[in-house]
Amino acid sequence: MASVQLLLDLDSETPIYQQIRDRVVEAIADGHLAAGAALPSTRQLAVDLAINFHTVNKAYDLLRREGIIRVNRKSGAIVHPGVKQPITDAEAAADWRRRARTLLAEADVRGLSREEIQGFVRTTLDRFSDLPTTEPRPDAGSTASRATTD
Structure with a gap:
C-alpha cells in the first residue's frame, strides 16, 4: 500500500x-x-x-x-491503471476544460495578472516532470457550449 x-x-x-x-x-x-x-x-x-x-x-x-x-x-x-494516459473520452476532456476555465475565471475575478497566472501554470507544470510534450490535439480548445464561453 x-x-x-x-x-x-x-x-x-x-x-x-x-x-x-x-x-x-x-x-x-x-x-x-x-x-x-x-x-x-x-x-x-x-x-x-x-x-x-x-x-x-x-x-x-x-x-x-x-x-x-x-x-x-x-x-x-x-x-486506476490507465491514469496519466491521454484523455480519449470527449465528455471527460470537455469537463476538464470547463473546470480549467472556471479556475482561470476565478483568478481573473480575484485580480491576478496574466503574468502571475502564466507563471503559476509554468511552475506547476514543471513539478509534473513526466507530462507529455506532444502537440495539442485539434480539439484542445473547443468546448461543448461554445456560445456561452465568449
Whole structure:
C-alpha cells in the first residue's frame, strides 16, 4: 500500500472530501502515487486523518466517477491503471476544460495578472516532470457550449 501523506486544512472553506480528492490527484501527478498503487481503506484513512469515514467514502466515490481510482469491495481502492494516459473520452476532456476555465475565471475575478497566472501554470507544470510534450490535439480548445464561453 502506498504511503502518501495527505495534508488537509480543516479550517478551509473547501470541503474536506474535495481536499482529499485534490491531494490524491496531486500525489498522482507528482509521482508519489503510481498507476495501480493501493490506497488506504476508507476507514483507515479516516482514522489517520481523524475525520468521519463517510467523508473519505465521498472523496473516493468522486475519484472513482472521474476514472482516477478503481474501487473493489474486497481488494480496496487503487490508482486506476490507465491514469496519466491521454484523455480519449470527449465528455471527460470537455469537463476538464470547463473546470480549467472556471479556475482561470476565478483568478481573473480575484485580480491576478496574466503574468502571475502564466507563471503559476509554468511552475506547476514543471513539478509534473513526466507530462507529455506532444502537440495539442485539434480539439484542445473547443468546448461543448461554445456560445456561452465568449
